[in-house]
Amino acid sequence: MSESKITNPGQSTRQLLRVGPVRNLLGSSIFTSSGIMLQATVLGKQVYDITGRELDIGLLGLAEFLPAALLVLVTGSVADRFNRKIIGSIAIAGELLCSVLLGLYALSDPTAVWPLFVIAVLFGTFRAFAAPSVRSLPPMVAPDGALPRTIALYSATWTSAAIIGPASGGLIYASSPALAYFVSAVLIGAGVAFLLAVKIARPFLKDQPKDPAEKVSLHTALAGLRFIRKTPILLAAISLDLFAVLFGGAVALLPAIAEDRLHVGDVAYGWLRAAPGIGAAIMAVLLASRPVTRKVGRTLLFVVGLFGIATVVLGVTTSYFVAFVALVILAGADMISVYIRGTLVPLVTPDDKRGRVMAVENVFIGASNELGAFESGVAAHAFGTQTAVIGGGIATLGVVAMYSIFFPTLRNVDRFEDLEGHGDAISQ
Secondary structure: OOHHHOOOHHHOHHHHHOOHHHHHHHHHHHHHHHHHHHHHHHHHHHHHHHHOOHHHHHHHHHHHHHHHHHOHHHHHHHHHHOOHHHHHHHHHHHHHHHHHHHHHHHOOOOOOOHHHHHHHHHHHHHHHHHHHHHOOOHHHHOOOOOHHHHHHHHHHHHHHHHHHHHHHHHHHHHHOHHHHHHHHHHHHHHHHHHHHOOOOOOOOHHHOOOOOOOOOOHHHHOHHHHHHHHOHHHHHHHHHHHHHHHHOOHHHHHHHHHHHHOOOOHHHHHHHHHHHHHHHHHHHHHHHHOOOOOOHHHHHHHHHHHHHHHHHHHHHOOOHHHHHHHHHHHHHHHHHHHHHHHHHHHHHOOHHHHHHHHHHHHHHHHHHHHHHHHHHHHHHHHHOHHHHHHHHHHHHHHHHHHHHHHOHHHHOOOOHHHHOOHHHHHHO
């Protein structure tokens, strides 16, 4: 069946996968994400093996987060004013360079971690440019009516990568850390090739008429932040992820959990790190076939609460099996949250502001992951790993309770279709 004969790709995953631009974008995502996940698994383990300090795991997260926060005004404006596919390709090629540098350093049998932190900052800089550009592409390649299912498939590629990368990372790391980094570079390189092959179904912003009065300035750069602040649904959805996962960043502590509490080796650690990917992949498959269509807001709050409960279980247990299952449940719940937010944000945000909004959201996501890793590392260093994990899960539950009370706009969202045009009205 040719692409021109696909009458309603939003109703069929098989039909949607026959759309070339969508297929290439998904291919880019799975290869790039697999390489990045592999690298993250190995880097965290190598840092902990060198120093044996949870604090250094936290500092690694901080090093990756800071560039996105400091460059947010620049990266969003770049994504909105230039060819997003090209910007994303260049930035991901920079991530490939970081993998090569890590591999070369690993060949020296390192005993110092500061070069790893320097490379992590460089990697975070490239990712700060890649994220808003690449994450703005799905609405530009998805056929009419197919964005929710495209987002579900796009999320599924990440979840597949979250299994492939960590599982292979633990296995390869046991043999050679340098080889693991070089494999990561090859995977990221394949991701760049697929991204360059994407043909955009809708024109780039640079090809569309622009307001001649609009010039690059601090005011225009801040448009994404202003838009989020004026849109209660966006503010609630994005900040919920920030605060909930900020406190529930237990996954970053898996090197310490695996070694000190579960007493397992590198290969078992790799599978433990892959457990979130397994949970997210299972949920992504379910979402691709049965997307969330009703009670969107209440579902979002429920799954973030479930994320917090699973985090508490992870902190309490000393059983490898229970920890594995807790991570699967934790990530499955997070997958639903990612899917809802990933569908909600593009629907509410006008295309001319999408890059800047995505850049701000990327900082929020980075804060919940990398800054969450920093918070978890500091807490574990001060109070112990178990207390840090349990306390983070309880704090997540508290955040959900507060949002269910103070953000009725989010809680009462029923269908995604109700949000279409919402952001356009605000931007006018």
